[in-house]
Amino acid sequence: MRKYIVLLLIVVIAGSSFAISEGDTLAISVRAAGLRAAAGFLAPIQSELAYGTSVLVRTVRGDWVEIESDDLRSRGWVHTSSVLAPDDLNLTGGRTDGSVTASEVALAGRGFSERVETEFREQQELDYSHVDAMERLLLPYDELGRFLNDIDARIAGGEE
Amino acid sequence: MTRTKTPGSSGTAVCLLVLAATLLLSGCAALAGIVDAGANLGIVDSGTVEAFNNASSGLRSFADSVDAARSPFTPEQEYYIGRSVAAQILRDYIPYGNPFVNIYVNRVGQSLALVSARPVLYHGYTFLVLDTDEINAFATPGGHIFITRGMIELTETEGELAAVLAHEIAHVVERHGLGSIRTARVLGAVQDGVFQVVDAATPEEVEEVTSLFTDTTGDMVDSLVTRGYSGATEREADGIAVGLLLAVGYDPYSIIRVLERMDEVQRAEYEGSRQPRGFSKTHPRPSSRIADLERTELASVTPGARIDQNAAQRRFDSALGNL
Numbered sequence: 001m002r003k004y005i006v007l008l009l010i011v012v013i014a015g016s017s018f019a020i021s022e023g024d025t026l027a028i029s030v031r032a033a034g035l036r037a038a039a040g041f042l043a044p045i046q047s048e049l050a051y052g053t054s055v056l057v058r059t060v061r062g063d064w065v066e067i068e069s070d071d072l073r074s075r076g077w078v079h080t081s082s083v084l085a086p087d088d089l090n091l092t093g094g095r096t097d098g099s100v101t102a103s104e105v106a107l108a109g110r111g112f113s114e115r116v117e118t119e120f121r122e123q124q125e126l127d128y129s130h131v132d133a134m135e136r137l138l139l140p141y142d143e144l145g146r147f148l149n150d151i152d153a154r155i156a157g158g159e160e
Numbered sequence: 161m162t163r164t165k166t167p168g169s170s171g172t173a174v175c176l177l178v179l180a181a182t183l184l185l186s187g188c189a190a191l192a193g194i195v196d197a198g199a200n201l202g203i204v205d206s207g208t209v210e211a212f213n214n215a216s217s218g219l220r221s222f223a224d225s226v227d228a229a230r231s232p233f234t235p236e237q238e239y240y241i242g243r244s245v246a247a248q249i250l251r252d253y254i255p256y257g258n259p260f261v262n263i264y265v266n267r268v269g270q271s272l273a274l275v276s277a278r279p280v281l282y283h284g285y286t287f288l289v290l291d292t293d294e295i296n297a298f299a300t301p302g303g304h305i306f307i308t309r310g311m312i313e314l315t316e317t318e319g320e321l322a323a324v325l326a327h328e329i330a331h332v333v334e335r336h337g338l339g340s341i342r343t344a345r346v347l348g349a350v351q352d353g354v355f356q357v358v359d360a361a362t363p364e365e366v367e368e369v370t371s372l373f374t375d376t377t378g379d380m381v382d383s384l385v386t387r388g389y390s391g392a393t394e395r396e397a398d399g400i401a402v403g404l405l406l407a408v409g410y411d412p413y414s415i416i417r418v419l420e421r422m423d424e425v426q427r428a429e430y431e432g433s434r435q436p437r438g439f440s441k442t443h444p445r446p447s448s449r450i451a452d453l454e455r456t457e458l459a460s461v462t463p464g465a466r467i468d469q470n471a472a473q474r475r476f477d478s479a480l481g482n483l
Contacts, residue, residue: 115366
């Protein structure tokens with residue numbers, strides 16, 4: 001039976017840009033990463049972690065990794081494009097304890113950040129309201145799953 | 161933040177600066193040893209040692225920074241660059257007001273992004289139709305993707321629309337926009353330590369970073385709207401787009417059909433001696449892109465879709481029929 005959950009086992013057409021192994025310390029590289037109960041975009045989200053949060057890789061399965069926060073309170077699956085090596089976020093990842101402080105996360109946003117955008121938009125007298133409206137068009141994954149299912153899209157790796 | 165000041169008045173220090181540059185570029189530590197030895201022997205005074213240390217520290221910082229500049233920006237920085245590039249594009253174009261059209265385009269585009277190598281971005285991929293006859297599409301590093309009404313009107317199937325969106329997604333995945341701003345201007349800013357400005361920065365430092373931000377986003381808008389990327393970059397995006405179409409199940413030859421129509425538009429421009437607009441200004445000739453794809457990514461690919469094309473056509477016509 002063809003299952004409609006074509007996204008559960010989604011396989012990307014290219015691999016992640018860096019090798020990830022169990023035991024690695026990584027950092028969340030998206031604004032808010034939803035930690036899912038299973039490896040797939042349609043699996044329920046159990047908790048969220050913010051950008052820059054340090055995590056330990058527990059399991060690697062294709063392009064999905066099971067991660068755990070340093071405080072052990074959050075554990076779940078994210079796509080590999082949701083995490084990066086701490087160095088890639090300008091965080092100090094080489095420390096022996098692998099931890100990343102809140103101030104380092106703040107520093108990682110140095111340069112081009114919200115503060116600079118505020119200054120820039122005042123100088124240029126730019127209107128960001130359409131950009132904000134555009135960003136609100138982000139659709140839930142289950143809606144995308146139904147959209148693909150409506151045309152019988154068989155995503156590579158999707159269950160038949 | 162403490163800025164490193166290079167010594168300017170001492171001729172000895174200037175010589176040392178040059179030597180330090182040579183030293184650092186060659187990866188050799190001998191000169192530092194010579195300076196240290198000279199200080200120990202009393203033939204190099206403490207001021208010169210300090211000058212050398214300052215100079216070499218500055219150069220080492222620059223060398224590190226150049227390495228950093230070769231690395232991608234952080235996802236957060238990509239996002240903020242992308243927002244401001246998008247705001248500048250929306251200064252010159254008007255969004256198409258029909259929300260149903262925009263939601264449909266987002267469904268097609270965001271579904272394609274899911275099968276890309278970067279399905280998750282700092283914020284995510286979002287798409288907006290621009291209300292202009294011009295035929296074009298743009299993508300910012302933050303995942304803001306624009307497609308003009310003129311470009312949509314050139315497409316006849318969901319697969320063809322997907323081909324255009326997939327090409328733009330490829331630009332985001334491969335960070336082509338950021339590549340276009342890795343220029344001397346950015347490296348110069350790195351050399352000046354602008355990227356080292358941290359929190360509690362002075363107003364002057366914020367102004368300096370904002371100036372760089374202005375130049376950087378300006379470079380990007382210029383690349384997107386006027387100069388375009390390199391032919392190789394566009395060909396790479398076409399190749400990735402074919403992969404995305406295949407991954408979802410659209411006919412990979414959808415991209416050829418769009419390019420053929422773009423070629424007709426461009427020929428009409430040439431024959432009418434009209435000023436190139438939209439994609440004609442910024443992209444390689446569609447005929448050469450077709451030839452490249454047929455020689456490479458499509459060489460061993462069988463035409464045809466794996467999806468229910470009737471269902472796709474019904475919703476395509478329903479969403480875009482009254483554009």
